[in-house]
Amino acid sequence: MGYPERKKQILKILDKRDSMEVQEIADALGISAVTIRRDLQQLADEELLIRTHGGAMKAPPRHPFTAYADKETQAVNKKKYIGKLAAALVKPGDTIFLDCGSTVFTMCAHLKDITPLRIITNSLPVAAAFMDTPGIQVNLAGGEIDSQRKAMHGSKAIEHINSYHADKAFIGTDGLSVKSGLTAFSEKEASISTAMAGSADQLFVLCDSSKIGRDSYQKFAPLSLLNALVTDKEITEKQVAELKEKGVKVVK
Amino acid sequence: MGYPERKKQILKILDKRDSMEVQEIADALGISAVTIRRDLQQLADEELLIRTHGGAMKAPPRHPFTAYADKETQAVNKKKYIGKLAAALVKPGDTIFLDCGSTVFTMCAHLKDITPLRIITNSLPVAAAFMDTPGIQVNLAGGEIDSQRKAMHGSKAIEHINSYHADKAFIGTDGLSVKSGLTAFSEKEASISTAMAGSADQLFVLCDSSKIGRDSYQKFAPLSLLNALVTDKEITEKQVAELKEKGVKVVK
DNA sequence: ATAAAAATAATCAAATTTGATCAAAAGTAA
DNA sequence: TTACTTTTGATCAAATTTGATTATTTTTAT
Numbered sequence: 001m002g003y004p005e006r007k008k009q010i011l012k013i014l015d016k017r018d019s020m021e022v023q024e025i026a027d028a029l030g031i032s033a034v035t036i037r038r039d040l041q042q043l044a045d046e047e048l049l050i051r052t053h054g055g056a057m058k059a060p061p062r063h064p065f066t067a068y069a070d071k072e073t074q075a076v077n078k079k080k081y082i083g084k085l086a087a088a089l090v091k092p093g094d095t096i097f098l099d100c101g102s103t104v105f106t107m108c109a110h111l112k113d114i115t116p117l118r119i120i121t122n123s124l125p126v127a128a129a130f131m132d133t134p135g136i137q138v139n140l141a142g143g144e145i146d147s148q149r150k151a152m153h154g155s156k157a158i159e160h161i162n163s164y165h166a167d168k169a170f171i172g173t174d175g176l177s178v179k180s181g182l183t184a185f186s187e188k189e190a191s192i193s194t195a196m197a198g199s200a201d202q203l204f205v206l207c208d209s210s211k212i213g214r215d216s217y218q219k220f221a222p223l224s225l226l227n228a229l230v231t232d233k234e235i236t237e238k239q240v241a242e243l244k245e246k247g248v249k250v251v252k
Numbered sequence: 253m254g255y256p257e258r259k260k261q262i263l264k265i266l267d268k269r270d271s272m273e274v275q276e277i278a279d280a281l282g283i284s285a286v287t288i289r290r291d292l293q294q295l296a297d298e299e300l301l302i303r304t305h306g307g308a309m310k311a312p313p314r315h316p317f318t319a320y321a322d323k324e325t326q327a328v329n330k331k332k333y334i335g336k337l338a339a340a341l342v343k344p345g346d347t348i349f350l351d352c353g354s355t356v357f358t359m360c361a362h363l364k365d366i367t368p369l370r371i372i373t374n375s376l377p378v379a380a381a382f383m384d385t386p387g388i389q390v391n392l393a394g395g396e397i398d399s400q401r402k403a404m405h406g407s408k409a410i411e412h413i414n415s416y417h418a419d420k421a422f423i424g425t426d427g428l429s430v431k432s433g434l435t436a437f438s439e440k441e442a443s444i445s446t447a448m449a450g451s452a453d454q455l456f457v458l459c460d461s462s463k464i465g466r467d468s469y470q471k472f473a474p475l476s477l478l479n480a481l482v483t484d485k486e487i488t489e490k491q492v493a494e495l496k497e498k499g500v501k502v503v504k
Numbered sequence: 505a506t507a508a509a510a511a512t513a514a515t516c517a518a519a520t521t522t523g524a525t526c527a528a529a530a531g532t533a534a
Numbered sequence: 535t536t537a538c539t540t541t542t543g544a545t546c547a548a549a550t551t552t553g554a555t556t557a558t559t560t561t562t563a564t
Contacts, residue, residue, distance in 0.1 A: 003541085019256030022521080032543050037522070053521060053550060057256040065380055124379065131376075131399050140404055142394025142412045147383050152392060156415075160394045160408070255551085274511080284553050289512070305560065306511060 001029065006039050014049055014058050021055035065128040065150055078208040078232040083107040085251055086170055086206050086230045090114050094167045097196040098126050100151030101172030101189075103206045105129075111136070120164050122152045122192055139164070146188065153188040161195040169200035173207050175216035178242050181223045183216035190220035202227040209234040223248050258283065258291050266301055266310050273307035330460045330484040335359040337503055338422055338458050338482045342366050346419045349448040350378050351441075352403035353424030355458045357381075363388070372416050374404045374444055391416065398440065405440040413447040421452035425459050427468035430494050433475045435468035442472035454479040461486040475500050 001009075009029055013020055022040065026033040044051040049059050083106025090096060090107075092114055098104050100123035108129040111117060115135030121127065122141040130136045143156035152160075171193045175183035182205060184190035197203045203225050209232050228249040240250050261281055265272055274292065278285040296303040301311045335358025342348060342359075344366050350356050352375035360381040363369060367387030373379065374393040382388045395408035404412075423445045427435035434457060436442035449455045455477050461484050480501040492502050 018260055019254075021254065033521095034523095034544075035542060038542090041523090052254065052256050054254050055256060057259075065383070124376075124383075127376065127397060131397070131402065138397045139408075140392070140394055140397055142392055142404070142409070145379060145383075145390045145392055150383065152394070156391075156412070157394070163408075285511090286513095286553060287551085290552085 001031065003039065003042075006031065006036075007043065010036075010039060010043065010056075011048060014056065019052070019055060019057040024055070065124045078210075078234070079103045079106045081232050082206050082208060082230050084110050086204060087111050087114070089170075089204060089228075089230075089251075090117065090168065092116060094118070095120065095165075097121065097161070097166045097169035097171070097200055098123060099169075099171040099189075099193055099196060100124075100126070100149050101206070103172045103208065104170050107170060107206075118166075120161065120166055122157050122161070124150045124152075149188070151192075153192060158191055158195045161192065162199060164199060166196075166200045168202045168204060169196040170204050170206060171196055173205050173216075174211065175214045176205065176207050176212050176223075176229065177215050178223070178246055180215045180219050182219070182221040182226075184218050184220050185216050187218060190218045194220050197221055197225055204228050204230055206230045208232055209239075212239055253281065253283065255291065255294075258288075259295065262288075262291060262295065262308075263300060266308065271304070271307060271309045276307070330462075330486070331355045331358045333484050334458050334460060334482050336362050338456060339363050339366070341422075341456060341480075341482070341503075342369065342420065344368060346370070347372065347417075349373065349413070349418045349421040349423070349452055350375060351421075351423040351445055351448060352376075352378070352401050353441075353458070355424045355460065356422050359422060359458075370418075372413065372418055374409050374413070376402045376404075401440070403444075405444060410443055410447045413444065414451060416451060418448075418452045420454045420456060421448040422456050422458060423448055425457050425468075426463065427466045428457065428459050428464050428475075428481070429467050430475065430498055432467045432471050434471070434473040434478075436470050436472050437468050439470060442470045446472050449473055449477055456480050456482055458482045460484055461491075464491055 006029060010025060013025065013028070022033050022036050026036045040049070040051055040056050043049050044056070047059055050057045079102060082103055087107045087110030090111060093116060095118040098107065098119055098121040100121070105123065105125055108126060112133050117136045118139065119126065119130065119136060120139045120141070127138050127140050130138050141152045141157040141160040143152035143154045143160065146153045173182045174185040184193060205226055207229060212231065212235055223243070223246050226248050228251050229243065230251045233252050235250065235252055243250055258281060262277060265277065265280070274285050274288050278288045292301065292303055292308050295301045296308070299311055302309040331354060334355055339359045339362030342363060345368060347370040350359065350371055350373040352373070357375065357377055360378055364385050369388045370391065371378065371382065371388060372391045372393070379390050379392050382390050393404045393409040393412040395404035395406045395412065398405045425434045426437040436445060457478055459481060464483065464487055475495070475498050478500050480503050481495065482503045485504050487502065487504055495502055
């Protein structure tokens with residue numbers, strides 16, 4: 001029996017019972033406990049279950065809005081770092097746009113004490129984050145929900161964003177290069193980002209170093225629009241110099 | 253007995269009784285009190301319960317959106333019953349308005365299998381409920397978030413609702429009487445309800461029997477607009493007769 | 505306010521689980 | 535076939551969990 005088969009079996013057991021023990025599974029499938037442990041580790045990495053000593057438990061239903069399926073765990077810390085830096089650019093009394101990316105979302109934890117604050121966003125997780133935060137007023141863009149991105153997209157949402165003005169816009173990007181400027185993975189993301197950029201006095205782009213120098217699918221803004229790029233310390237000096245030459249300030 | 257099993261047992265006890273003592277659990281499970289304390293600490297960290305001296309209390313409902321602060325627990329069952337009845341009025345292929353009340357929210361659990369379905373709402377909990385439900389497209393009204401009601405209100409939201417048309421509207425009410433028709437607790441609620449009622453072919457009002465014959469603060473619709481009132485079995489024959497005379501169909 | 509009682513956190517030892525390492529088996533490609 | 539990679543299983547040191555004991559903190563009673 002190969003891994004795919006075992007994976008299916010293990011999850012099937014877990015679906016019926018809320019928890020199970022390593023030895024128990026090993027016996028049931030006729031596989032050594034060592035292998036089961038390896039399987040459980042892998043499944044735990046995928047967040048399909050929770051590993052406990054001696055066995056595993058069913059994964060708790062993650063909240064529909066706060067759950068960002070972050071595949072690359074090594075990028076999480078970079079993102080958090082960037083979120084903290086970006087949040088430091090926000091001042092009490094500001095009105096800001098926040099887009100629906102996971103990097104921008106990491107700002108939220110650091111914004112709770114910057115009050116009063118007005119946030120305009122198309123992101124449901126952002127809205128959820130400030131649901132019970134006094135002093136922070138959230139304005140949510142309406143429209144069709146994109147359940148993948150947990151955000152509103154489409155013409156209605158664009159129209160909504162366009163009807164407001166903000167001091168600062170914080171947006172993510174899927175690629176940033178001197179040649180192509182800012183690039184997005186999809187038209188949906190690009191159009192929201194463009195709208196926010198166009199209605200704010202200042203534009204800040206959040207982007208971890210791995211995406212710098214990389215181009216994604218769709219161009220949506222030239223570097224000249226940026227007030228600053230917020231990134232992590234792993235950006236190279238060469239990249240910083242190139243961007244500086246183009247007039248882009250780098251915060252790291 | 254391992255941790256997963258204990259965790260389940262502890263939460264099960266807490267589900268029935270609102271609080272419990274350490275020694276009591278230790279005896280019940282045949283586990284040392286020290287271990288129970290460690291378990292309680294962990295569960296408290298997970299916010300699954302609240303630690304007290306000598307024991308633990310049930311945790312307050314934790315997610316910002318799924319948590320409706322339902323003060324009157326005895327009304328919950330009535331509401332669930334009404335939600336089920338109302339959901340039966342929805343057919344695959346419908347486009348429906350759902351407002352942001354807790355009674356209307358109870359419909360959600362019963363709508364998941366009625367696909368395809370298009371839902372237009374100003375309620376964040378409704379949006380959350382269908383986040384991962386294939387076949388159900390949610391359109392969320394934009395605007396300022398009312399954190400009390402976990403919904404969008406204001407002119408932007410009204411405008412959003414007005415720009416759509418639906419087959420059916422399901423709304424709650426804070427009062428319903430032959431004399432005053434439908435009444436709401438606040439202007440905010442009333443204006444959204446009016447907008448939904450005005451843009452739908454059919455209007456269904458969800459209202460538990462305790463609110464029938466009662467008037468709230470603001471009138472927002474005459475009984476003549478109703479296609480049906482969905483309520484519970486405790487409505488009196490006299491009330492049903494009076495409503496019938498006014499042309500209101502009662503579903504119970 | 506003070507003392508007694510109860511609950512908790514900290515410390516330690518025993519038992520169990522685990523992850524790392526390495527060897528065997530199974531699968532792949534040349 | 536052979537050489538090579540991947541998967542699986544066995545062994546053992548390291549880490550984790552558990553319960554007993556003791557010191558500290560919190561609550562209750564006087």
